[in-house]
Amino acid sequence: YYNENTILYFNGEYVKASEAKMDLYGQSLHYGYAVFEGIRAYKTASGEVKIFKGEEHFDRFRRSCELIHIPYKWTNQELIDACYKVLELNGLQEAYVRPLVFCPPNMTLKAAQEAYVMICAWEWPAYLGDKLIRVMTSSYQRPNPKAFKIESKSAGLYINSILSSEEARAKGFDEALLLDAAGYVAEGSSANVFFEKEGKIYTPPPGAILPGITRATVIEICAELGIPLEEKLFTVDELKTAEAAFYCGTAAEIIGWESIDGHKLSKPFADSLCRVIQQAYKAKVIEKAFKREEAQVA
């Protein structure tokens, strides 16, 4: 992720990653009381490097902090500018950008009075690879919205993601699918889920999921391409009757499913609407025009 030349942004300054320091006596390290974002920068069709959906990511960054009472004093513009500067200082074009808010020394369980921000970046290929994935229903549920502010992209919440994705890998699958407390499909360990059936796309509504920026982009793409989409609760049994499905997230981008719990989805991904959406997403992040007809021919 970094070497001796890597520069990161820390509280208004650009410093060497190898020299940046964090206090060991803090709530962020001890209790996971921190908030992060995951953003991607792309080299667009015009050749310019652009951060995809920067405003949306920093709006969520602020909201994530507010939901768990971490003071947030930055503007979107100053942090977006810092992202571009970090990319430039490290000579990065296509990169994953990771902002993190954490708290100064304090071992109590009182809400933070002050917070720090850092932004780092590194080259990161699509997180779940580029081959269709085999997904397993997890024995772990997504955290209960009554036990946590699950719409906050909080560090501590990701222990659930580590446990569930590790369980899936240990059982020979690529990724986990987590249900909500009522047994409906919620999301993956780091991605939102969509499926296709009879010409229509479905995804769980907000409530027990992280409101993904990529999820919002997929909804936008479906509207632009005239693909019918419905947000609704569904079970794993219903998902098994899907023709195709995918996970989407900033790190994973859009990655198709081969199977769920060993049950193969019925349509070849290459012939699915999911594939059209995947191609439209690839075009959108690099600001390239996209026509649905082209994808179907391809």
Ligand code: PMP
């Ligand atoms: N759900 C979870 C649990 C995640 O960690 C992520 C990744 N941030 C997503 C969904 C997808 O969110 P986004 O599209 O904003 O990256």
